[in-house]
Amino acid sequence: MAAVTAAQATATAGETIATDGAALPLIEDPAAVTPKDARELSRRFLGRLAVLEEGTHEHQYVRNTLIEMNLSLVRYASSRFRTRGDSVEDVVQVGTIGLIKAIDRFEVSREVEFTTFAVPYIVGEIKRFFRDTSWAVHVPRRLQEARVELAKATDELRSRLGRTPTTRELSELMSLSEEEVIEARKAANCYQSASLDAALTSESDSGDTVLADRLGEEDPSLELVDDFNSLAPLIASLDERDRRIIHMRFVEELTQAQIAARLDVSQMHVSRLISRIIKRLRKGLLEPGVA
Incomplete structure (x- = not known):
């Protein structure tokens, strides 16, 4: 399907929601709008969304159009997780939830680009999905989070002490009891992970590639x-x-x-x-x- 530019959307579709002297184009196929023009149109639609009453037909049209126009953001963010083995469609659906949250929480007055605001929401939702579904055995959220903190504390103490830290040293740094540290260690055994040095090979790869090379940027x-x-x-x-x-x-x-x-x-x-x-x-x- 051919991409639709902002000018084409306005010229061919007519105007709608003309209130307070401002009008928005009626875009029949928002998903066909190019990413570049989606950014320009999103500014106008987000400004209108902020003043429309929730539950009205106009509010629903503007919100749904924003979601469909910005699905390219979700696909871009999802591509960073293509090596995780999960269905691309599942990841895109999860990322779309993050996009919707970003649209509902965006404030035009912040003077921040919507793409800058939305990507952390999308990536965060996808990471939450992997965190909750990547465990070989289901464990409580409390222990899932404790496993992450345990890994950070272990790395910090190993770097500082030059050896593997003891349970007591970990408990002091994490402000947990020794029993809770042991419990977190047991929970870590339920998580299946791959080494960052694990070699990745494919027909498109040239030379040796490791998993660490495919990791995304830091989450702002x-x-x-x-x-x-x-x-x-x-x-x-x-x-x-x-x-x-x-x-x-x-x-x-x-x-x-x-x-x-x-x-x-x-x-x-x-x-x-x-x-x-x-x-x-x-x-x-x-x-x-x-x-």
Whole structure:
């Protein structure tokens, strides 16, 4: 199918959703829009999505069009995991969930390119999928996470001490009991992994290639961990209603309309409340000691 440019989409499809003097093109086949033009059109569609009321026909059209136009981002991110052995379609479907979350959470006021914002969501969702499905034997999430921390602590102490660390040394660094460290070690045996030095061969490869050469870049979203830890006390300082609103919006992922129905207030009032709460949290992060 031939790609559709932004100009063609506007010229051939006509205009729709003409409110406040602004209009968007009616794109009959968003998936055929080229990645370059999808970026330009996404700016316009995201700006419109921010002011449309959730649940309306216009909101649904703009949101669905954004998803289909940006599926190339999902395919690009998914290609980094092509050596994992899972179905490409499964990985793309999982990545699409990340794309949808990015669209729903994007704020035009941030002045950040949508692609820059969306890729960590897509990659994060795919990595979560592999983390949850790559275990030979199912173990609790607590132990899955402990295995990762154990590996990091072991590498750090081995580098520092020049030898394999003891269970007691690991427990002190990880702030866990020795029993919990032993439990994490047992859980690690349930995970099937390949050596980073394992040779990869294919007809297209020239020379020796190892698994480490195929790994992706560092995930920039890991830098958000510190922000999450800093947010915890700020959220705890909110009153009960504000905490409930934050939980419904960002944990239960309810729409503003659904939150309004639960609180028996207008959607506009919910929008103002969320903006006020986020502004307070942002100020607390940027200006420590100011709540």
